[in-house]
Amino acid sequence: MTDALTLRNAHAADAAEIARLAAELGYATPVEAMSERLGALLSHPNHHVSVAEQGAALLGWIAVEHRCTLESGERIEIVGLVVDASHRGGGVGRMLVADAERWARQRGFEAISVRSNIARDASHPFYESLGYVRRKTQHCYTKTLAP
Known part of the structure; x- marks a missing residue:
């Protein structure tokens, strides 16, 4: 028998697994x-x-x-989503996005972005399958600052 998949708020003790997934x-x-960062x-x-x-094991965050x-103005944005490569396509990402949407609604928002x-x-067809609509494409720039 396999353990059930559960969704919960992250804890400080999850840092190693979150780092593994981010990698x-x-x-x-x-x-x-x-x-x-997590703290x-x-x-x-x-x-x-x-x-x-x-x-x-954490399967995603x-x-x-x-x-x-x-x-x-104010908005809610998904700023990170990772699902373990061996579990992608099995509903873990959908479950996590649903949790983010629930959090946004609890805060009084009618929209969420990513x-x-x-x-x-x-990831693009994944978000589109959940009803997210592409609004724009942009470039991201970084500059290393001298000491």
């Missing part, structure tokens, strides 16, 4: 750094992180943020 998408992060987000009311768990910008890297081909 699957190319975001290799030392566990100590992930632990610090900061878990203690902030404008952030929500949930995990899909089966037995002792989602991070959602209530943000406010000058140009568009950004998806153009290189993540599989």
Whole structure:
């Protein structure tokens, strides 16, 4: 008999598994750094992180943020979603997105947004199948600052 898949809020002790999953998408992060980041987000009311768990393993996680910008005001945005490669296509991502949407509704929002890297081909039809509509394409720039 296999353990049931459960959805729950992330805990500080999940840092190693969250880091492992993030590395699957190319975001290799030392566990100590992930632990610090997770601690900061878990203690902030404008952030929500949930995990899909089966037995002792995390099969995925989602991070959602209530943000406010000058140009568009307040909104809820999915800022990270990872499902273990061996469990993709099995409903874990849908379960995590549904949790993010539930969190947004609880906060009084009628919409939620997500950004998806153009290189993540599989994620685009996934979000579209959930009713998300592409609004724009953009470039992301980074500049390393001199000390």
